[in-house]
Amino acid sequence: MDSHKILQTAVVFLLATVIAVPLTKRFRLGAVLGYLLAGIVIGPQLLGLISDTEGVATVSEFGVVLMLFVIGLELSPQRLWVMRRSVFGTGLAQVLATTIAIAAASYYLFGLSGKAAVIVGGSLALSSTAFGLQILAERKEAGSAYGRQVFSILLFQDLAAIPLIAAVPLLASSTAQDFNLIAVLRTVGMIIAVVVGGRYLLRPIFRFVARADSAEVFTATALLVVTGVALLMELTGASATLGAFLAGMVLADSEYRHELESNIEPFKGLLLGLFFISVGMSMDVSLLLHQPLLILELVVALLLLKGLLLWPLGRLLAGLNRSDTLRLLVLLACGGEFAFVVLRQAAEQQLIAVSQRDALVLAITLSMALTPLLVVLAARGLHLRPKKPTREFDAIDAAPPRVIIAGFGRVGQIIARLLRAQGIPFVALEHSAEQVDLSRRFGSIDLFFGDPARPELLRAAHADKAEVFVLATDDPEANLRTARLVRRQYPHLKIIARARNRQHVFRLMDMGVEEPVRETFHSSLKMTRKTLEALGLSPELAADRVERFRRYDEALLKRQALVYDDETKLIQSNRDALIDLQQLFEADAERSAERERERDPTTAQAGDGD
Incomplete structure (x- = not known):
């Protein structure tokens, strides 16, 4: 086949694709049907543009x-x-x-x-x-x-x-x-x-x-x-x-x-x-x-x-x-x-x-x-309707950021304030029009209305030039969709993801997000430490107990991620973990452990942060 024939064939294929596929997708019929229709039209039975x-x-x-x-x-x-x-x-x-x-x-x-x-x-x-x-x-x-x-x-x-x-x-x-x-x-x-x-x-x-x-x-x-x-x-x-x-x-x-x-x-x-x-x-x-x-x-x-x-x-x-x-x-x-x-x-x-x-x-x-x-x-x-945005997504005209924040609720706002205080450029994407309008009243920031799970929006936000992608959305399913897209299209981005619960963590870990952050875990640990202090434990001992639990639970989380779809093994893992944790705290109560903590005060200090 000569070069002219190759170019002619390529033009026919591409032209048929760019016409048929957008039309079928516009009517929610899918890209596959568009390709099939394009083949029928250019094939020997209709227009005969391609013979081989x-x-x-x-x-x-x-x-x-x-x-x-x-x-x-x-x-x-x-x-x-x-x-x-x-x-x-x-x-x-x-x-x-x-x-x-x-x-x-x-x-x-x-x-x-x-x-x-x-x-x-x-x-x-x-x-x-x-x-x-x-x-x-x-x-x-x-x-x-x-x-x-x-x-x-x-x-x-x-x-x-x-x-x-x-x-x-x-x-x-x-x-x-x-x-x-x-x-x-x-x-x-x-x-x-x-x-x-x-x-x-x-x-x-x-x-x-x-x-x-x-x-x-x-x-x-x-x-x-x-x-x-x-x-x-x-x-x-x-x-x-x-x-x-x-x-x-x-x-x-x-x-x-x-x-x-x-x-x-x-x-x-x-x-x-x-x-x-x-x-x-x-x-x-x-x-x-x-x-x-x-x-x-x-x-x-x-x-x-x-x-x-x-x-x-x-x-x-x-x-x-x-x-x-x-x-x-x-x-x-x-x-x-x-x-x-x-x-x-x-x-x-x-x-x-x-x-x-x-x-x-x-x-x-x-x-x-x-x-x-x-x-x-x-x-x-069944009276179901797919969710549609109430208005058109914003056009993103910001300079290439170092950080992209997906979700500008309670978590996203705190992250944005700290980044802004450090002079680190970021772009925030929020799917709620009301949240965007409310946040814009309190200052000029690079916040845009749009769905972070849309590939074209990430391209407009210069995701290819960013270093970190922060997933701060409070909707677990939207969170997972965005993580899947970012991991596939921008594998260089380090993903810091918010997770609602352990099941959410497991599914994020499946996608390669190494250490999802459970949204209530660290605040719960801090409340537990204060509760133990209120019950008479010394601040050092309370902090030590909380820190030991944190390390143990994070190790348990990684073990359970391997069997989280197996309900029987997951239940047994929780039972074994409870027994192991009880034995760990019993060992902590021994005098040798008390003396070791007194010699090494760093473990007590480790529990002070969130």
């Missing part, structure tokens, strides 16, 4: 590889173990039940072979991660009870997609007679090599590259790791996506996780968009005209069957109420983007006919297009 659909599909599948790598980065083995009940409980039940039901219908009602029925059932059991997480974020419900269950189920579906993708060529080529044990052992050996080699080789490599202090080299190294591991897995006959996922998981608990994620994200977004465009280009839209009843039946059957299976899972396994179960149902009843990959491979391996693939792809796309509408209808039926 196979070439585009080959390049675009790298977007799926990068998506699996980013998913792997989100899933450290430790985190996966903590979430095992919701992920491997509700998630596993949903995938198994839906796969079996759809596979049985495909086999008995539509006459597919056993292997084809399994692949079709597995692919249709998957829901759209892109749609689900985007809608949860837009409606600010990711931290709700049903939002956490949606995330867990989507997480397991992403995990299940990997062996499903890998199984397509195996099912197409192998039978009981020609089962290739050597190929299986070679694949298992390569998986072990990736996991072990990644743990002992990748971290030293990234540590060496990080010393160069070059973002471009670091990004190139990340892309090299993804493509290299994917290529190795493909050479052994396994799935490239499996290799990318394993590479991500190996690096999930490394210190470079967030920087890797922020560097890969732009490439993943663009290539994933290209993948959806290529799917739209290959869609047989004429089926809507020639076989409208068949397509309509497939869409309705998919939504109803998955919905009927999700209802008891939400009510019984997840323990959700009726309204939350309904909201979970409408988000997960549609098909998903991984089904496009699986069905395309199944058609290439001749497990299913091309006409069957086209009908299923079209039905999945329509089910995804209906999802935002169903979410809106469900919300109206």
Whole structure:
């Protein structure tokens, strides 16, 4: 392809994207639908602006590889173990039940072979991660009870997609007679090599590259790791996506996780968009005209069957109420983007006919297009409305600050006053218009009305040039959304986060915020010290007891962060902690401990500060 053809193709893709995606997002239909519509319009069936659909599909599948790598980065083995009940409980039940039901219908009602029925059932059991997480974020419900269950189920579906993708060529080529044990052992050996080699080789490599202090080299190294591991897995006959996922998981608990994620994200977004465009280009839209009843039946059957299976899972396994179960149902009843990959491979391996693939792809796309509408209808039926700002956000015209303060309530104001007294430049962002107007009456400060969780607002506030990001908002869910965004887009920022309680602390620590500050902890310790003094303890002994409790509780908090999703272990940890603390104070009461405190008065002084 000559340079003129390459530039022409690039212009067509970018023009279609910048027109279609903003339109669909404006109507709350999501970016994925915009990419699909762009592909349909520029594809051979309508305008015919792009003819090389196979070439585009080959390049675009790298977007799926990068998506699996980013998913792997989100899933450290430790985190996966903590979430095992919701992920491997509700998630596993949903995938198994839906796969079996759809596979049985495909086999008995539509006459597919056993292997084809399994692949079709597995692919249709998957829901759209892109749609689900985007809608949860837009409606600010990711931290709700049903939002956490949606995330867990989507997480397991992403995990299940990997062996499903890998199984397509195996099912197409192998039978009981020609089962290739050597190929299986070679694949298992390569998986072990990736996991072990990644743990002992990748971290030293990234540590060496990080010393160069070059973002471009670091990004190139990340892309090299993804493509290299994917290529190795493909050479052994396994799935490239499996290799990318394993590479991500190996690096999930490394210190470079967030920087890797922020560097890969732009490439993943663009290539994933290209993948959806290529799917739209290959869609047989004429089926809507020639076989409208068949397509309509497939869409309705998919939504109803998955919905009927999700209802008891939400009510019984997840323990959700009726309204939350309904909201979970409408988000997960549609098909998903991984089904496009699986069905395309199944058609290439001749497990299913091309006409069957086209009908299923079209039905999945329509089910995804209906999802935002169903979410809106469900919300109206439950009398729910997404929160909207009462006025336009302020334009930020301040100089680049050293500190950004998110939230200008009681906590944010004290921090701002001290920073101002020290002459340290800062920008404060507050989501409450009333709070902004009230604060501006008492002086001229760099305070602006806006949502700190909006990427464009952080860019306007020069977050890329700041050093510290202070999360002082009093809304835990808004706090978590902002922390997630800042950690992903500005990994260089040191985050000082306010936390309401221990559960809030645990979730912030999951995002890499090292030491969240509990909003009532230190004031409670000071009140306790004064209470002990009022009861007759000496100021030194009272301060010592409080300081010992503080150190013990902070150590306990870090231990509990590893098991906070396991209620049984968390309860047992609290019981053990109470016994340990009692024994610690009993040891403090011994004369040897009293003499030691008298010789070392620094412990008493440590409890004086907040």
